[in-house]
Amino acid sequence: MKKILCIIASVLVCAYSVLPAFAVDKPKDYSHLKGTEINVYNWGEYISDGAEGSMDVNEEFYKETGIRVNYTTFDSNENMYNKLKGGGANYDIVIPSDYMIARLIEEGLVQKIDFSNIPNYSNIMDQYKNLYFDPTNEYSVPYNVGLVGIIYNTKVVEGEPDSIDLLWDERYAGKILNFNNPRDAFALAQWKAGIDLNTTDPDEWNTAFELLKQQKPLVQSYVMDEVFNKMESEEAAIAPYYAGDFLIMNENNENLAFFYPKEGTNIFVDSICIPSSSQNKEAAELYINFLIRGDVALQNAEYICYATPNKAVLESEDYSLKDEEILYPENMDELVTEYFHNLDPQTQLVMTTLWDSLKIDGNENASIYIGLISFVAIVFIVVIVVAVRKKRRASYYD
Amino acid sequence: MNKNSSLRMKLYASPHIVWSAIFIVVPLIMVAYYSFTNADGAFSLENIYRLSDYTTTFLRSLWYGIIATIICFILAYPIAYIISQSKLRIQTTMIMLAMIPMWMNFLIRTYAWMNILEDSGVINKILTTIGLEPVHMINTPGAVILGMVYNFLPYMILPIYSVMTKLDKNLVEAAQDLGAGKVSVFAKVVFPMSVPGIVSGITMVFVPSVSTFYISQKLGGGTFALIGDVIEMQFQISNNFHFGAALSLVLMILILICMAFMNRFSSNEDVGGGMVI
Numbered sequence: 001m002k003k004i005l006c007i008i009a010s011v012l013v014c015a016y017s018v019l020p021a022f023a024v025d026k027p028k029d030y031s032h033l034k035g036t037e038i039n040v041y042n043w044g045e046y047i048s049d050g051a052e053g054s055m056d057v058n059e060e061f062y063k064e065t066g067i068r069v070n071y072t073t074f075d076s077n078e079n080m081y082n083k084l085k086g087g088g089a090n091y092d093i094v095i096p097s098d099y100m101i102a103r104l105i106e107e108g109l110v111q112k113i114d115f116s117n118i119p120n121y122s123n124i125m126d127q128y129k130n131l132y133f134d135p136t137n138e139y140s141v142p143y144n145v146g147l148v149g150i151i152y153n154t155k156v157v158e159g160e161p162d163s164i165d166l167l168w169d170e171r172y173a174g175k176i177l178n179f180n181n182p183r184d185a186f187a188l189a190q191w192k193a194g195i196d197l198n199t200t201d202p203d204e205w206n207t208a209f210e211l212l213k214q215q216k217p218l219v220q221s222y223v224m225d226e227v228f229n230k231m232e233s234e235e236a237a238i239a240p241y242y243a244g245d246f247l248i249m250n251e252n253n254e255n256l257a258f259f260y261p262k263e264g265t266n267i268f269v270d271s272i273c274i275p276s277s278s279q280n281k282e283a284a285e286l287y288i289n290f291l292i293r294g295d296v297a298l299q300n301a302e303y304i305c306y307a308t309p310n311k312a313v314l315e316s317e318d319y320s321l322k323d324e325e326i327l328y329p330e331n332m333d334e335l336v337t338e339y340f341h342n343l344d345p346q347t348q349l350v351m352t353t354l355w356d357s358l359k360i361d362g363n364e365n366a367s368i369y370i371g372l373i374s375f376v377a378i379v380f381i382v383v384i385v386v387a388v389r390k391k392r393r394a395s396y397y398d
Numbered sequence: 399m400n401k402n403s404s405l406r407m408k409l410y411a412s413p414h415i416v417w418s419a420i421f422i423v424v425p426l427i428m429v430a431y432y433s434f435t436n437a438d439g440a441f442s443l444e445n446i447y448r449l450s451d452y453t454t455t456f457l458r459s460l461w462y463g464i465i466a467t468i469i470c471f472i473l474a475y476p477i478a479y480i481i482s483q484s485k486l487r488i489q490t491t492m493i494m495l496a497m498i499p500m501w502m503n504f505l506i507r508t509y510a511w512m513n514i515l516e517d518s519g520v521i522n523k524i525l526t527t528i529g530l531e532p533v534h535m536i537n538t539p540g541a542v543i544l545g546m547v548y549n550f551l552p553y554m555i556l557p558i559y560s561v562m563t564k565l566d567k568n569l570v571e572a573a574q575d576l577g578a579g580k581v582s583v584f585a586k587v588v589f590p591m592s593v594p595g596i597v598s599g600i601t602m603v604f605v606p607s608v609s610t611f612y613i614s615q616k617l618g619g620g621t622f623a624l625i626g627d628v629i630e631m632q633f634q635i636s637n638n639f640h641f642g643a644a645l646s647l648v649l650m651i652l653i654l655i656c657m658a659f660m661n662r663f664s665s666n667e668d669v670g671g672g673m674v675i
Binding site for chain 1: 616
């Protein structure tokens with residue numbers, strides 16, 4: 001009897017050891033990647049980094065795979081593009097937004113991903129697949145989803161605003177902030193004027209510019225990350241910003257409220273890509289797979305507070321933001337939203353030139369001219385006086 | 399022998415020459431090259447034509463730079479003089495105190511000023527608690543100039559101080575022996591002899607003030623750009639390296655003209671003053 005059991009057991013052992021060779025979803029062996037490195041280039045404050053008891057995602061990845069992560073951050077898509085295009089740095093992972101991904105694909109700066117290394121891709125919700133910038137899902141894996149909305153201080157703003165006109169409301173002059181990047185700032189004016197965000201008509205860009213110019217006297221400052229400080233300390237009362245970041249501000253100041261303007265708003269998807277210059281593609285794919293694995297994505301979603309495109313996170317019991325109305329609005333279908341598309345170089349030049357002229361336009365130009373002219377006059381007089389005295393002194397010695 | 403040693407001298411200098419060539423001359427040539435080409439790499443004057451739209455920005459930067467430099471000078475000269483006249487131990491401590499803010503990063507210091515000057519910032523909170531009217535300070539040209547003065551003041555103090563400490567006391571005594579009062583000792587001996595320090599101090603404050611971008615963004619609220627901001631925008635946002643290079647080139651030339659004028663002016667001063675001795 002014992003013998004028979006032994007035989008059965010050994011047959012079973014043999015069968016198990018042979019079986020995986022035929023199985024479809026045999027886990028791949030990545031042990032050869034141990035000790036290698038990958039360079040990750042991501043937005044600032046856009047990954048769970050171990051602060052306040054959260055998971056340190058990059059450290060965890062190292063523990064599991066033995067692959068070291070060199071992590072650096074950028075603060076705008078354009079900034080990231082310049083680095084990548086310049087070719088001075090090598091990255092294995094970048095996480096830009098939609099329109100920038102379209103541009104990177106067009107210019108061949110990112111490469112196709114081998115999805116057989118990313119089984120967790122099944123976690124991504126269908127509505128975030130086949131997006132316009134990557135219609136066949138070959139280049140990118142969605143990381144976060146977001147909407148732009150308007151944050152306001154209920155102590156200052158009367159009633160319950162629902163329109164983008166709030167940003168042009170003269171009653172709140174000097175209390176309004178705006179984006180310090182042209183694309184987002186122009187988008188607000190475009191919604192107000194009812195212009196398509198991706199228009200290529202210079203006249204329409206001009207219309208939006210006129211609106212921004214009209215808004216400028218009301219604007220306290222053009223900001224990006226300083227918005228947190230300024231809104232929390234109530235230095236400013238109205239600011240357009242990304243929905244996820246409002247949650248963080250609201251934690252620190254309960255007087256803040258948020259709405260999506262009825263005219264419409266910009267929706268964006270930040271996706272993970274692998275640059276063409278990647279030196280360690282397989283490890284990069286392993287990293288992508290790790291980032292969208294249920295537990296890791298959950299940690300990131302909790303930390304970053306942006307809406308997630310990850311099914312596993314939304315279905316998780318531990319996800320505290322699941323019912324957050326701002327991230328997952330019930331009337332999502334009623335919201336008017338539009339993605340940014342990549343602008344052609346001509347339109348881009350139009351936009352940035354208009355943006356320049358918006359920023360350089362000061363209101364105390366006359367005083368500058370007067371000041372400079374009087375300064376030059378004083379210097380001139382001093383030079384002459386010194387020269388005259390010198391001559392006089394020289395004549396003494398003669 | 400003579401020939402040999404000069405060859406050796408050249409050999410010793412060669413690392414420095416190579417270094418300067420790679421990191422100073424080549425970048426300058428690249429700036430000039432980018433200024434006169436367009437995105438396709440063809441020769442073009444397009445960037446230069448566009449510059450005229452930015453005249454006011456250039457003038458504004460120059461004006462703010464001049465004001466900041468003058469204020470720095472007015473503050474730094476007495477400070478440097480007082481420090482140089484005190485005992486050696488006190489001197490080291492005071493110079494240390496002047497240097498300490500520079501140990502902290504310039505960006506953090508500027509950010510801190512933002513919190514101090516804001517309408518709900520430290521100063522206004524104190525003013526309102528003692529029953530005074532709050533003052534609006536942030537996002538004004540005054541705040542930007544304050545930021546420049548604060549950040550670059552040590553660069554004015556140090557060169558003036560180092561000239562003052564080397565000042566020959568015998569000359570002062572000689573002047574006193576000849577019957578000069580305190581005022582004329584200062585005006586005829588001390589001040590003319592400190593001119594080289596003043597010139598390098600002015601250079602070290604004026605140049606970074608004119609080209610700054612961070613200070614105007616944080617303390618000016620980004621509502622009136624200086625030329626440094628515009629250049630930064632070309633590289634960071636617009637991805638228009640050619641126009642950015644053209645702006646930088648003009649800025650460099652402007653600064654060079656100002657410096658040349660100042661050096662000429664100061665060397666006149668030297669001849670007129672005590673330096674002939």
